[in-house]
Structures are given as C-alpha cells and as structure tokens.
Amino acid sequence: MKKRILITGASGFIGQALLKFIDTRRLSFDLCAVALHPQKSQVPILKCDFLQEKKVFQLLSSTTPDYIIHLVGGRRLKKEDMFESNFMTTQILFDSIQKLRGYKPRVLIPGTAAEYGSWQKAGLVKEETRCHPASWYGFVKYMQTSLGLMYARGGLDIVVARMFNILGSGVPVTLAIGKFAQEIVKIEQKIVPAVLETRNLDGKRDFLDIDDVCYGLLMIAQHGKKGEIYNLCSSRAYVIRQLLQKLFSYSAVKNIEIKEEKEKFSDSYDVIGSNAKIKRIFNWKPRVSVEESLKKSLEYYRDRLKETVD
Numbered sequence: 536m537k538k539r540i541l542i543t544g545a546s547g548f549i550g551q552a553l554l555k556f557i558d559t560r561r562l563s564f565d566l567c568a569v570a571l572h573p574q575k576s577q578v579p580i581l582k583c584d585f586l587q588e589k590k591v592f593q594l595l596s597s598t599t600p601d602y603i604i605h606l607v608g609g610r611r612l613k614k615e616d617m618f619e620s621n622f623m624t625t626q627i628l629f630d631s632i633q634k635l636r637g638y639k640p641r642v643l644i645p646g647t648a649a650e651y652g653s654w655q656k657a658g659l660v661k662e663e664t665r666c667h668p669a670s671w672y673g674f675v676k677y678m679q680t681s682l683g684l685m686y687a688r689g690g691l692d693i694v695v696a697r698m699f700n701i702l703g704s705g706v707p708v709t710l711a712i713g714k715f716a717q718e719i720v721k722i723e724q725k726i727v728p729a730v731l732e733t734r735n736l737d738g739k740r741d742f743l744d745i746d747d748v749c750y751g752l753l754m755i756a757q758h759g760k761k762g763e764i765y766n767l768c769s770s771r772a773y774v775i776r777q778l779l780q781k782l783f784s785y786s787a788v789k790n791i792e793i794k795e796e797k798e799k800f801s802d803s804y805d806v807i808g809s810n811a812k813i814k815r816i817f818n819w820k821p822r823v824s825v826e827e828s829l830k831k832s833l834e835y836y837r838d839r840l841k842e843t844v845d
Contacts (some may be wrong), residue, residue: 539565540756541598541640543628544606545580546570548707549645549698549748553604554578556749567598571607585624592631595638602756603628603642608679610709614671621679629686629693639692643756644683646697646764648741649673651806659809662697662764680764687762694759696752699768699808703745703823704831711801712742712832715779719786720836730792734799736776741768741807744823744831754817768808769821781829 540557544550545568554568558577566578573580583594585607605628608621625644632638651660652667668674680695687693706713711733721727743751751767759765783791813819 537563537565538601539567539598540602540604541567541569541594541600542604542606543569543583543585543624544571544608545576545578546572546574547606547609548705549701549745549752550606551576552703552705552745553606553749553752554580556746557753562753567600569594585627586619588627588631591627592634595631595635599635599638600640603640604752604756605642605644608645610672617672617675621675622682625679625682629682629691632691641756642683642691642693643752643759644679644693644695645752646680646695647673647676648697648699648768648806648808650677650680650697653806659770659811660766660806661809662766662812684762684764692761694755694761695764696755696759696767697764697808698748699741699743699766699806701745701748702742702825702832703828704835705745706832706835711775712778712782712829713836715782716829716832717836719782719788719791719833720840722791723786723788723837724840726840729788729790730794731779732794733779733796734801735797736774736779736793736795737797738775738801739772739805739807740775741771742773742778742825742828743767743769743821744825744828747821747823750822751813751817751819754813754819758817765813765816766808766810767813768810769825770808770810771825772805772807773825778825778829781826782833785830785833 568580569583607624611617650666652669668677683693702712708714708717718731722729755765
C-alpha cells in the first residue's frame with residue numbers, strides 16, 4: 536500500500552518543486568497537497584488555512600497522511616505575518632496531531648541556514664553548531680525548529696531539514712539568483728535597459744539546486760531519526776559576484792552594466808554548511824552542478840516571459 540504524503544504550503548517555491556519532483560519521477564506515494572491560495576498544478580491542491588485549528592484537524596482526520604512535509608511559511612514582509620505563518624501554523628499542526636488518538640505521522644519541519652546567523656569561526660557549520668540568528672526571519676525559524684524538537688521530546692515523530700540557499704527552476708525573485716535571472720531575461724527581451732542594480736556582491740553562500748533539495752527532503756522525511764536536525768546544503772562556498780558573472784555568460788546580451796550598492800548587504804551571512812551527516816546516513820549527495828542550476832534559473836524566467844507574451 537502506498538504511503539501518503541501531505542505537502543503543506545504546496546503553492547510555494549519548494550512545495551511546487553516537490554510535487555513536480557514526486558510526480559514526474561513517478562515515486563510510489565499517494566500525494567495530498569494543500570495551500571492557503573491554491574495554484575494550478577500537475578497535482579490538485581486543496582485549500583486549507585493552517586491558522587484555523589478546526590480546519591487543520593478536519594484535514595488530518597480525513598487524509599491521515601503517513602508523512603507531513605510542512606512547508607507553510609517562509610519569508611514575509613511583516614514580522615507578525617512571518618511569526619504566524621511559520622511558528623503558529625506549526626504549533627497548530629502539532630496540537631491537531633495530538634488530538635487524533637493513536638495517530639503518529641512523521642512530520643518534517645523546514646529549517647534554514649539563517650538560524651545559524653553570522654558564523655565567524657573557520658570551517659563548515661554542523662548541525663550541533665550553536666545558533667545565533669541575526670535576522671527576524673532566522674529567529675522565527677529557530678523558534679519553529681525549537682518548537683519541533685520540544686514536541687519530538689514529548690512524543691511526536693518530528694525531523695528538521697535545515698536548508699541553505701536554493702537555486703534552479705522556479706527560484707523566486709525574493710532570492711538573489713531569481714532576481715538576477717529575471718532581470719537578465721528582461722534585458723534580453725529589451726523590456727528594460729542593460730543595467731542591473733544590486734546590493735553588495737562580495738558575499739559567499741552555500742547553494743543547492745532545488746531538485747537536490749527535493750531529493751534530500753524525501754530522504755530525511757522517510758529515514759531521518761526522530762528529533763534530529765539535518766543540514767541540506769552543498770558544503771561549497773560560492774561568491775555571489777561569480778554566480779552573477781556566470782549568468783551573464785549564459786545570456787546573448789553582453790556588456791550588462793552592474794550598479795552595485797556596496798554599502799547594502801544582504802541579511803544572509805557567509806555561512807557554509809556541512810552535509811557530512813546526510814551523506815553518511817542517507818548516501819545523499821548533490822547531483823546538479825551550480826552551472827546547470829543557474830541555466831535552469833534563466834530558462835525558467837525565459838519560459839515565464841514567453842507565456843506572458845503569448
């Protein structure tokens with residue numbers, strides 16, 4: 536009998552990618568997807584507000600998934616929205632599970648490298664590294680992770696996938712690579728002048744393709760140890776400036792001017808993760824090169840622009 540996976544936040548970047556990853560590879564799962572604002576997808580997405588405990592309880596009662604990958608949340612403009620969408624929805628999910636007698640699904644909580652904050656010591660950041668979140672987003676996600684670990688100690692079956700920076704097909708413009716890719720495509724189509732405005736480009740990040748992220752999420756959800764955190768990262772440092780230059784090299788438009796505001800820095804920090812734990816336990820490793828992933832990021836926005844024109 537197929538195991539059932541419930542993917543919450545299924546209309547978001549990672550949620551849509553995970554649905555596509557499972558569907559196109561015909562993995563042996565019974566898929567159930569929900570979102571606050573369902574979008575068109577190859578897998579039908581149901582509507583559910585995870586701030587309404589009654590609705591969440593009814594959803595779990597009717598679907599009883601074996602695995603729950605809880606992707607509701609992410610970055611929000613307002614602090615209160617970020618807290619509610621990440622922390623409160625998670626608490627409501629846990630409380631709803633506890634109300635269903637005898638029901639013990641595996642729940643995966645999405646962590647982030649922002650929980651570590653600005654890590655100044657040499658070497659790769661491991662899961663046991665003490666967190667020093669330096670942004671509201673990192674702090675709220677650290678609260679979410681801590682909540683998950685607390686409920687795990689109380690008996691729920693919870694694991695945490697601490698994801699680093701993601702690129703590839705579907706990467707949103709709220710992330711640097713998505714913004715760069717969209718702007719380059721607009722320049723290619725002569726929609727905007729050949730000028731790209733950006734913050735300081737000297738930062739280093741640990742990037743992973745979205746397909747490698749999806750594969751890692753499934754491995755952690757199925758085989759991770761209860762109450763454990765797993766870094767999902769490449770363990771490689773990429774300078775943002777170099778990645779932007781690679782994107783330029785994949786474009787037919789040359790001599791794009793960069794207007795860099797060097798005094799403006801991202802709230803992401805030069806934190807490079809260790810993926811030794813997931814490599815050792817799951818025999819997982821990144822399969823998509825950063826070059827291929829950057830090309831996929833560009834193609835995604837070329838396809839989107841073509842759709843709007845057609």
